Amino acid sequence: MRFIDMFAGIGGFHLGMEQAGHTCVGWIEWDKFARQSYQAIHDVEGIWNASDIRTVRASELPRADCWCFGFPCQDISVAGKQKGFTAGKRSSLFFTVTGLIRDLEEEGRPSYLLIENVKNLLSINRGFDFLKLQIELDEIGYDVEWSVLDSAEVVPQHRERIFIVGHLRGRRTQQVFPIVQGNREVNRREDATNTLTTRYGEAQGSGSYVVESEPPQVNQIGNISMSSSFGGNPQVGRVYGTNGIAPTLSTMQGGGQEPKISITVSNVARIRKLTPLECWRLQGFPDWAFKRAKQAGLSDSQLYKQAGNSVTVPVIKAIAERMKLP
Template sequence: MKFLDLFAGIGGFHLGMEQAGHQCVGWIEWDKFARQSYQAIHDVEGIWNASDIRTVRANELPQADCWCFGFPCQDISVAGKQKGFTAGKRSSLFFTVTGLIRDLEEKNRPSYLLIENVKNLLSINRGFDFLKLQIELDEIGYDCEWDVLDSAEVVPQHRERIFIVGHLRGRRTQQVFPIIQSDRQAISRSDATNTLTTRYGEAQGAGSYIAEGQPQKIKSAPKIIVNPHGFNKGGVKSIVPTVTAGSFKDNTFVLKVREATKSGHDVATIGDSINFAQPNSKTRRGRVGHGVANTITAGMEQATLTDDLKIRKLTPLECWRLQGFPDWAFNRAKQAGLSDSQLYKQAGNSVTVPVIKVIAEKMKIS
């Protein structure tokens, strides 16, 4: 199939769709840094593109079988102001997309819509916003199905997102959900251990490792020094309030991490992730990811406990790996001059590539 990549970011949809055998015929992205990465990563020479979807006219768009888009979630996410996707300035861009479809003759409309957003879309404004989305899709001729998928099925990152597939009525499209594999509803990846490890990678881009750095042999239990502004640099001895104490239990080093639970803490061991967002919060739970990362965000507020018993922030490369991007894609973006802060942001704003691939593999037109 041919597809359009809207709100393209760094091209998570592009890469996943391409891996499933589909062809990109156009893309739209307004952020200049994301465009810089997109052009460095993907072969887009000669492919139609635009920077602002609000200025695009329907007759300018190349014809495509599928439109892919994860419209902005800032007005929907639990981390945002939750104005809703109809009242919020950014998330209401969903209706800009459907407006373009309304302006197309039915024969030129895409057979599929592949839409991604935060899980909160299901419940914000007591579910009325999601109902409005379904009504809008119905009015422009699309039946829809949806499911909430966790990226942890394919990469070591808990990231629940809703995926909506629209089917243009009258076209012979194939149902996508549920995704079943190995006699269970799942999306799995044969080349991944699904754990956040601190092993050095055996092969570049393989799913058998995520964290960087050569492990060191442990001769004794060193004092854990944590610097929240750089982590283990320059001998700074400030302690993140989230981390309370470290000790050995059954010959395994454990680190107590403050959480709003009955015990008051969770325990992190080597290879676990630690979320240090809002360190003084008395209501936060789930700070420790046991073998996996929490949801990668644009701000990147996660660390890992390493083999040499240090706490360090996840690197931009690790965050891209946790989103399923191969190392060559990250390297191209890095070599294009992107800063670490932009690379963190781009990983947090992306979709998880293997999730897109497994959905795209089921999208066919008879």
């Protein structure tokens, strides 16, 4: 399939879709540093692109079978002001995308929409925002399915995100959810969130995610006193072990907010931050992608931020493999 990568970031959608055999025909991203990484990582020479989706006209978009987008979540995330995706200036860009679809004749509309956002989209404003999203997609001709997937099933990072697939009525698209691996349905945990069944170590290109040891652990083993320097927020001072699953990566803006792990070197324990490369690995990016971004001149602070803002590549790949047209 041909796809357009909107709110593209560093191209987590691009890489996952490409690994599943699909082809990028266009991308949109406004952040200059993310664009710098995107162009360094992906082969985008001659591919249509734009920097601001608000200035794009439907007539200039290349024809595509799928539009991929994780619209901004700052107005939805539990870490933000939670204005909602209709009232918030950034998350309401969802309606900019649907407006472009409204401006297209039916034959020019994508058969699939692949949408990602934080899990809180389901419950913010008592669920009314998610209902508005479904109504909007219904009005422009799309039937929807969705699932909450945890990245911890394909990379060693606990990261729950909602994925929404829109199917244009009248097109022969394929149902995506639930994700099935090895002839069995996805596991259902006690908290009722769906998870992929591909485990760490089985995911393509996984490998070792922390240089000295195993992936960082979600189980907290301590807290360093510097947390008081960040407004008393204990999260930034938490220290994790070295076996298991890492906490959800954030944009990690501001010194000292990167996840911290305790490792043993020559029988002596020490605490250190995860490196930018390790954070990219936790999002499923191959090392060559990180190296291209680093060589393009990106600072460590930008590389941390870009990892936290990205989608998890193997999750996108698992979904994209289920998206087919006759």
